[in-house]
Amino acid sequence: MMQFLIAIDQLVNVLLGGWADETISARCHREGRKRCEWWINLLFFWQTNDKGERNHCEQCFYHEKARMDCPLEYRCTTQEYKKRRKKGIRSLKCKEN
Numbered sequence: 001m002m003q004f005l006i007a008i009d010q011l012v013n014v015l016l017g018g019w020a021d022e023t024i025s026a027r028c029h030r031e032g033r034k035r036c037e038w039w040i041n042l043l044f045f046w047q048t049n050d051k052g053e054r055n056h057c058e059q060c061f062y063h064e065k066a067r068m069d070c071p072l073e074y075r076c077t078t079q080e081y082k083k084r085r086k087k088g089i090r091s092l093k094c095k096e097n
Contacts, residue, residue: 006069025060 009023018027025044028036037057041047044056067075
C-alpha cells in the first residue's frame with residue numbers, strides 16, 4: 001500500500017512539473033520552498049526529529065537521496081554491483097548507504 005501512495009505522490013509531482021522519481025515533500029525541501037514545507041510538515045505532524053522539530057520534507061529529501069524506495073540492487077553503486085555480479089553473488093544485499 002505504501003508503494004501505491006508513493007506512486008500517487010510522484011505522479012502528482014510530475015503533473016506539477018517535478019521529476020518522475022521524486023515526492024512532493026522531497027521536492028519542496030530540495031527547492032527550498034519554505035511555505036510548502038511548512039504546510040506539508042504540519043500535515044505530517046507526528047514525524048519529528050530528535051529535537052522535536054517537524055521535518056517530514058527534510059527526511060523525505062534524504063530518503064530520496066539514499067534511494068530507499070528503490071529495490072536493493074538500485075541502492076548499490078554501479079561499481080559495487082558489477083563486482084558482486086562478477087563474483088557470482090546473486091544476493092541483492094549491498095553495503096549500507
